[in-house]
Amino acid sequence: MTSTLPDPDTAREWLAAMVLIRRFEERAGEMYARAKIGGFLHLSIGEEATIVGAERALRDDDYLVSTYRSHGDALARGTPPEQVMAELFGKSGGCSKGHGGSMHMFDLQRRFMGGYGIVGGNLPIAAGIALACDQRGSEDVTLCTFGDGASNQGTFGETLNLAALWRLPVVFMVVNNQFGMGTSLSRHSAVTDLQRKGESLGVPGVRCDGMDILDTHRVVSEALARVREERRPLLVEAVTYRFRGHSMADPEDYRTKEEVLQWRERDPIPAFAGLLEREGTLTAEQREQIDRDATARVEEAVEFAERSPFPGPDTLYDDVYVLDGETHGWYHDPRAAGVVTNSTAHEPSQR
């Protein structure tokens, strides 16, 4: 089935969303090299069509559950780049207040229910969110993305079986970027036709071209509509490629430069921009403007992250527990939490 272009404004907005992710990730990589960002940094460069195509298929009230490669998902969902960059910087203005970092973006307001650092750990969570939606009789659907590597985890089989059994409104999207870290698909999965990997678990699959935003959007939209209507899970395989290493600390010995170049020729951003230009919905000037806007927005994000203060030592114990529930007051005593040695240094802050 062929995919049709959305209206010109929407098409240009999709392009802008992809460009924002690209420029953001490039800048994040630079900030990492300058030691502004610590830990691991997993970039989504190359996967923008998969991210934006799928996200734009969601309703505002739908839920998105993602992985440790989650900056792009947060940005696509509408989380301000300032909050995402500040989180990478470990600053208090980050979307997770500097507690989570690159792998643990979160935006409750926009129903972005998290990046998760454990491969495959997010699938049961997505099913649980879908269960709650179903229990309430709501129409909300949950989209759960994970990598090809996660399809080998026990939670993949367990969750797909349970979701099919209970007819949960969840779309599982395996983002097949060809590698589980440094192990290629054919070396980590006996079944490489990943769209079929849920069949024996009662979850039929479809495939989309994850380098093509129109195809991704069409396939995910159809899957969401079917799941919303039929009350049963589906699996979507998005075939894509990450242009950069698994994380910033990746010499990429497991693949050839030629292979990367071949995939780069299919770069989803110029591909979509070129299509829009040929269709007459994008001028060269508009294209440059989108790029300038994204670059400027990312610069603002970096400046915000620089300015945002580090979380103070008095916040170390913040949000370990919810303190306003039935057991208010019991966690203030550091001894009660088993923390003794630094009790004089860091009193848990009062809520």
Place this chain on the structure above:
Amino acid sequence: MTEMRYRDALKLALREEMRRDENVVLLGEDIGVFGGAFKVTSGLLEDFGERRVRDTPISENTIVGVGVGAAMVGLRPVVELMTVNFALLAFDQIVNHAAHIHYMFGGQARVPLVVRMPQGAGHQLGPTHSHSLEAMFLHVPGLLVAVPSTPADARGLLKAAIRDENPVIFIEHESLYGVRGEVDENDEEPLRFGRARVAREGSDVTIVGVSRMALTAERAAETLAGEHGIEAEVIDPRTLRPLDLDTILRSVAKTNRCVVVEEGWPHGGVGANLAALISEQAFDDLDAPVTRVSGADVPMPYSKPLEEIAFPHEPQIVRAVLGALGHEDASTANGAPPLGSPQASVAPQ
């Protein structure tokens, strides 16, 4: 007051909270049609229907993860795991997600989840069904840990756990399900976490008993009083996180001696933690080192005589107390040497 079994007190709590809040849902293996491996949930499927009492596939990690996700968006799931050993399959979801989500997402999400499970030896279930692992959960910031030993505490703490906004590991005991006790059915208020129960007052020694060991400690205290003229104060902490250390320290200030009794392993155990806390915070009150009586430092054996000596009984507690008091009967008291040190625990009798 009504006399009821521990399992029925748990069921009463579930029933009351399910009636009170339609967001409370039960998930677990064989909890519905089968009625629960230990019959805690029997009859609830009939009363609340299969959407609120959900039999699950045998997928512990995923069941708990589903509970986490559902809790994040407003349900109050109560997940039953068949034994504490099976919770090890769910350790990823319990630790990496249930315990950490509130913190790692900057306070935006909450996980009001209860994970119930029985623990404990005595039924010849061998090395994969019989352990006492409360120390593993106690270790994790973000979790609350309850270890009720009486029907009244089981009901009151389970109600509190379900209403709490934090994830709760609720550890029951296989040997206690049939034990009877008084429950005030008219009082529907939950208990508060972090309040120890002084099960028996005394002035000579403090015995802290965890989970079933609170009851074993009470019996040992009666023996100590009857046969040795020693009045032991027995404290059941009821919850390990938060821990009511103040009640224990007040008791130690009075008795100057403390024996901690647990069924779990000695290294890194509840007793090890308590001994450290008491030593750090009440060293001047102590006339003797804090003594630990624990399960043996072995996987739980199947064979009855071996299993019997692999977890504490009254005589070990009596002997440990006599030792802590430097009592003249210490060397002649019946029973195996106190378990606690690796040497002692592998060399019974």
